[in-house]
Amino acid sequence: MLTEKLKGKNAIVTGAASGIGAATALALARIGMNVVLADIKPEPLYAYAKELKSQGLSVDVFATDVSEESAIKAMADFAEQRFGDIHVAFNNAGVAMHGTPMHLLPIQDWQWVINVNILSIVYSIHHLLPRMLRHRQPGYFINTASIGGLQVNPNWLTGAYSMTKYAVVAMSEGLAQENKDSAIRVLVLCPSAVATNLGDSASRPTRFGGVTQRPEQAFLAQTIQKHGLPPDLVARRILRAMEDPNEFFIFTDSSARPVIENRHKRIQDAFDLTDAFLQQVR
Template sequence: MEQLNGRVAVITGGASGIGLATARRLAAEGMKLVLADIEQNSLDKAVAEFKGQGTPVIGVKTDVSKRDQVKALADAAWDAFGGVNVLFNNAGVAVYGPLQEMKHEDWEWSINVNLWGVIHGIEAFVPRMLEQGEEGHIISTASFAGLVPNSGLGVYCVTKYGVVALAECLYRDLRGTKLSASVLCPMLVKTNIGDSARNRPSELGGTSMVRRRNQEEQNSLQGRTLETPEVAERVLRAIRRQELYIITHEESREFVRRRFERIDRSFDLD
């Protein structure tokens, strides 16, 4: 998908972090923007930024865990710009701690946002993108934790493994069409996902159930912490080249290799 100027991108979690950085990068390519976020103040600020530089943009407050809100987001995009060419399912949350300490509410909140949020995006946008008959691309944010198990991140890993599988299957299912798909699998990036519990619904525990990494856990994290513009540049490359996997950290290669070596050794029955 080489020609981006004048085309339309929808980005969930678009008012901060990787979403906002990608919006800035796509705007620089001449794309029109539909930004979705659960935080109205951040969304208003982002929309004002793009309007100030002359980028056609709308903001739609959206909780991606709610199917009707994602459908309304799609309607707003088509109403404003008449179509969508890039969908970035980027909104996500994280909970920390060993699986044996996780509560049902931890699972429900994480699955609702990280996995159902992506599914809702696929349901609401992809059939309409296919129907419009134009080139397009769908990116879904998973994580390094969607490729390799991480201690203390079991719930997050489960949701992100699901996103990886969804994107891999979507990539295959879209063969022969004008659409393609990618999955973003970064290690550490400088975002505010560590504070995602600020938006946790009260019925699912709210901020009262927050568990943050202790210093030992924080110190054990592997890999560099990238700035969001570096990740946005890789997302743009994947759109242009129709790359399935967007791997941002070279240092993740060894961990992925070891995982598949462990699987491969299981075939040695003797």
């Protein structure tokens, strides 16, 4: 049982002030873990931590910007000093970049989405994973990608966003291969629509242009609030995947299955066309 394995162990959850991160931090704390909640928004983060502590749960907070390497190292140092060895790293923080054709996207927005969605995980691989491997205790290194990490939505103009999530999937696959003989399991979360504040751009740091509004992706907030799964259901899905040693991709529903199957068919068809070409020219 997961509770028996992780009770009294220690976790870090980024993007923990709301949405999937908040729900998963709560779920981990409820099975007896000590959880460091990290987020760029200090006020909702501290308020949420206070609420969890009032329930008798063992949590602490680390307000931080995961797009900075030094912040990830400081977060890892804090977690170890506060609770000890790290057993679960849930790299969940992310930002959306929907609704704008890529050639019209400002460079600062490219930098923001790349730094948060890709480089934060690179920094976690560099500063968190080695500590987890060093203590040789069972653990989980979980990265949040997206269903957009396996397909580009033509109706939502997700090219820039999906590019970052493809990278998360690739990094996760590589990590799973490299660490298959270790005590650390690597998982990648690829959720479809979840009722979160993913479309919020108010947390953009000053060096990427500061607080902004992206009216072109207002549809995203409306869609996921109307049709998205509740975050607590996603948290339960994550814990179930952690219990199953055969899971790697964590999906939240199968709505995108036909789109992804069609994409894979396009790839397979390209191999067939290449084989036919080679037969003709040889």
